[in-house]
Amino acid sequence: MIGETLRGWLGGDQFLTAGLSLVVFGYLFNVARGYLLTLWYRLVQELFITVTISSADESFNYISHWITLHEYTKRARSVQTHTKYDTVVDEMLYTTQKLQLKPEVLLVPATGTHVLSYRGKWIWFHRSKEEGDGTRRYRPSGGASLIKNEKITLTCFSRDRTLIEALIKEAVDSYFKKDEGQTVLFAPLSCGWQRVTSRMSRPFSTVVLDKGFKTELLNDVREFMSSSSWYRKQGIPYRRGYLLHGPPGCGKTSIIFALAGKIHYNVSVVSLSNGMTDAKFSELMNTVKTRSIILMEDIDAIFVQREKTKGKDMVSFSGLLNAIGGILSQEGRILFLTTNHIDRLDPALIRPGRVDRTFMFDLASRDQVRRMFFNMYNTCGAYTEDLADRFVRSIPDRIISPATLQGHFLCYKDDPVGATENAPSGGQDE
Ligand SMILES: Nc1ncnc2c1ncn2[C@@H]1O[C@H](COP(=O)(O)OP(=O)(O)O)[C@@H](O)[C@H]1O
Ligand SMILES: [Mg+2]
Numbered sequence: 001m002i003g004e005t006l007r008g009w010l011g012g013d014q015f016l017t018a019g020l021s022l023v024v025f026g027y028l029f030n031v032a033r034g035y036l037l038t039l040w041y042r043l044v045q046e047l048f049i050t051v052t053i054s055s056a057d058e059s060f061n062y063i064s065h066w067i068t069l070h071e072y073t074k075r076a077r078s079v080q081t082h083t084k085y086d087t088v089v090d091e092m093l094y095t096t097q098k099l100q101l102k103p104e105v106l107l108v109p110a111t112g113t114h115v116l117s118y119r120g121k122w123i124w125f126h127r128s129k130e131e132g133d134g135t136r137r138y139r140p141s142g143g144a145s146l147i148k149n150e151k152i153t154l155t156c157f158s159r160d161r162t163l164i165e166a167l168i169k170e171a172v173d174s175y176f177k178k179d180e181g182q183t184v185l186f187a188p189l190s191c192g193w194q195r196v197t198s199r200m201s202r203p204f205s206t207v208v209l210d211k212g213f214k215t216e217l218l219n220d221v222r223e224f225m226s227s228s229s230w231y232r233k234q235g236i237p238y239r240r241g242y243l244l245h246g247p248p249g250c251g252k253t254s255i256i257f258a259l260a261g262k263i264h265y266n267v268s269v270v271s272l273s274n275g276m277t278d279a280k281f282s283e284l285m286n287t288v289k290t291r292s293i294i295l296m297e298d299i300d301a302i303f304v305q306r307e308k309t310k311g312k313d314m315v316s317f318s319g320l321l322n323a324i325g326g327i328l329s330q331e332g333r334i335l336f337l338t339t340n341h342i343d344r345l346d347p348a349l350i351r352p353g354r355v356d357r358t359f360m361f362d363l364a365s366r367d368q369v370r371r372m373f374f375n376m377y378n379t380c381g382a383y384t385e386d387l388a389d390r391f392v393r394s395i396p397d398r399i400i401s402p403a404t405l406q407g408h409f410l411c412y413k414d415d416p417v418g419a420t421e422n423a424p425s426g427g428q429d430e
Helices: 002-009 014-047 059-069 071-075 162-177 213-225 228-234 252-262 278-285 301-308 317-329 366-377 385-394 402-411 416-421
Strands: 048-054 079-084 104-109 112-118 121-129 135-138 144-147 150-157 182-190 192-200 239-245 266-269 292-296 333-339 357-360
Touching (some): 014 048, 059 104, 059 150, 150 162, 192 278, 213 357, 239 252, 366 385, 366 402
Parallel strands (some): 266 292, 292 333
Antiparallel strands (some): 112 121
């Protein structure tokens, strides 16, 4: 009918009529398609619930963890790899425990759409890349690459949000359940902070220090945690910095992790020595997780490294001070610095306001030696007070580090007699 009307107008020119008809049909088709699409989207909006989770948001980790546990993942045929860095740990932190350095590689549903069932209902799980160039991420194995942000879309046929809300709650619960009683370690592995590992929180009692030492530290931290309103009232920035110093192997790192477990905090460790720039460092410091102790180990290294690597990518001293200022400008931050060489530190770094309390860790006192001996052997049948006395007498005061002592005990597991007869003569390790 349209064709005939056009032909009438155009005086019967067939070619012109055909061409114009095409244009008109094309236009009408497009308009109709637009309407149909709008109608479809309205229908989807009315009948389906859709939730979009971007990898820029923390909840992406919860849903990613949830999907690894879902039955569907075990039989999915279109999968991609997901490398879990859970076992890559800085040895500096766990001196006696050699952890596996190989990361775990999981198979997870690949980019695209997957249909899976959840509580008897169908869920469309769609994974895709977000628009844009991506973010530069540092690989734990070295180097960096541009990685696009990902997004997961969950859709379910329902007008009620309860199912999706239950799914998200379950994802959050299962993500955090694995961390119950654990201390989670975050480190700047790729873009921003990443969860590196979690391990059973170290019981506070297993770190043996001079009497009253641990209580003093714990009370100080607890006092700080409970006095936010006091700080606000006084107009003092609500943050606290600690410096732990002393010879290696005396429990500085151990006490920080044990403390974190005790106050239910995570630990975010930042190392200053591997190609960290001022800009990256400052960005990291401004995005530290909540309820996280910030730990900078061997803070003196920056001074030594600065001499060795002039001109290379390094955090400058002013960058370090600014970043510490940055951390400390955020509410409720707890910062721990450790060093084996307090004499190498610039006074500007440890002035009050940056470091509020300094704790000195010494080589083992006789009392510490006795308590460590007791902790190690009291449950084994061969333990006697007499053996403990003999062992303590053989070790001079403040000559051996608790780490060396622990190493010795590990050579004589359940054998206090052997440990005593072969007691180390002493000597400091480094
Ligand atoms: N005071 C201590 N009590 C119990 N164990 C200790 C103590 N000091 C060190 N250790 C043991 O020695 C090892 C190294 O300790 P670490 O905390 O890393 O020392 P630091 O950080 O002072 O160099 C750890 O495995 C820890 O269990
Ligand atoms: Mg240490």
